[in-house]
Amino acid sequence: MTKPNDYNSVMARKAEIMLKSVGIDYSKFESGSIAFDYEKMMHETGYSLEEMQKIQYSVGVGNTPVLELRNITELARKCAPAGKGARIFMKDEACNPSGSFKARRAANAVYHAKKLGYKGVIAATSGNYGAAVASQAAIAGLKCIIVQECYDSKGVGQPEIVEKARKCEALGAEVVQLSVGPELFYKFLLLLEETGYFNASLYTPFGIAGVETLGYEISMQFREKYGKDPDVVVCTNAGGGNLTGTARGLAKAGASSKVVGASVNLAGLHMASDSHFNRKSFTTGHTGFGMPFTSWPDRSDVPRSAARPLRYMDRYVTIAQGEVFYITEVLASLEGLEKGPAGNTALVAAFSLAQEMDRDQMILVQETEYTGAGKHIQPQLSFAKDNGIEVLFGDPADEIPGKNIILPSHPSLIKARDVDLDHIRRSLIKTAINTYKVQPTEADIAFLAEETNSSVEFVRETLKSL
């Protein structure tokens, strides 16, 4: 019997399709109220750190070098108050097989899919994760489909996403490209149902646990080379998996490094808008993902996301598009390193935060990504200009996303801007109440305190104010 394939019928089959394609019965971890057992989910369905390292090393993933950015540190010190300017480091994750840290997530997801006997994997992503899944699937001999949002209604593709499509195809994947819209998920569900492939979601416990090796490695490498952990680790934040996995890995190493999230500020641009689509110069690592996923992680393609960044964030900052383009050029010009712009979001934040820190302290940018045609500052700036975005030098604080890109007229104008984490915490608590429509139990309150990295008192205060 053929099932109806209209939008509403397919969306109604979501839970059933997900269960078959991820192989996790998420109901086991539910309390029946707001709370669920996050650690139990990570423990029972994930892998131990040792197992993950073994899996990753066997496919050439991990053990990427840590680079000290001495000239950028010097530039930051020239802009900093006397005696300030921490040493800036970068973990060169672009050295992974597919050119980004996403190989860590993909290695585990694909290993798991193969172990469970799936013939192929599917991922819904316009980002580096697509290439990572395609690369790992190639190694494992599994088939691979990547579903990406690529074009606006005029058929104009974001150059960076077009490049990612090319890379996925080069690595043997089928790339299903769609125009703008959240209904990508509908086609994704149809493909899962049709093929019976594994859903290599970015948000499963094995995907997130795959990033824990990154956090652990950072600590081991720093202790060996510098005798201590980095004081601050900056993670570009979108869906939250990068930050969550890194922070969990650091914790497993016993490191007390502060974890900072950084996103490109795209305020005012709607992520599902056809006309805004090509007015964005960033396809990931921006507030359009960072804010909603931090304030409510369970909006992903699995029932309970393993990426829960608010639990691990000590600080969250935003930076401007013009600042990322600027620092990307500086990285090439002063350090001889040509990397993709999206990965340099955290570098802007580190450049700014280093100036608040003492000179003997260390701040680490925990990823880089590959660069190439389309996925490079030159085509991105050129594309922005073609789309009517004004590119000028000035104060990046004046940048209006979708209207202009303001390159700092001097590096001293680069400033990480703090996001009010308490505001995000209250937002998460409010959404929890509105979503579950229950009187929170004691367990719920304890859970919300963990979710928001706050306290039971903070949660009670917030609940009272609702």
Add this chain to the structure above:
Amino acid sequence: MVKKGEWVRIHKIILEPSERAPQVPDDTKQVPLEMWDKGFLQADANIGDEVTIETVTGRKETGTLIEVNPYYEHDFGKFVPELLAIDKQVREIVFGGDKS
């Protein structure tokens, strides 16, 4: 005429504007959700015909034939003079430019 077995690209409307999800913004609601895919053509056809392809994963997909031997044209964009200005500025600050 495009021959059976050639590598082609197809286009298809997945959802008409009237079928779009309720949460999408107004501008997006006015346009259909479109799809593009590539594969081997299953029977001789002309550009613009409704065809079936077999993708690299062995799936059959249907749509309008739009391209034969599709290739990528994305590049490094046009010259962006601002980048040279950044280089000059930061090298001057760190290394003292020609003065060092």
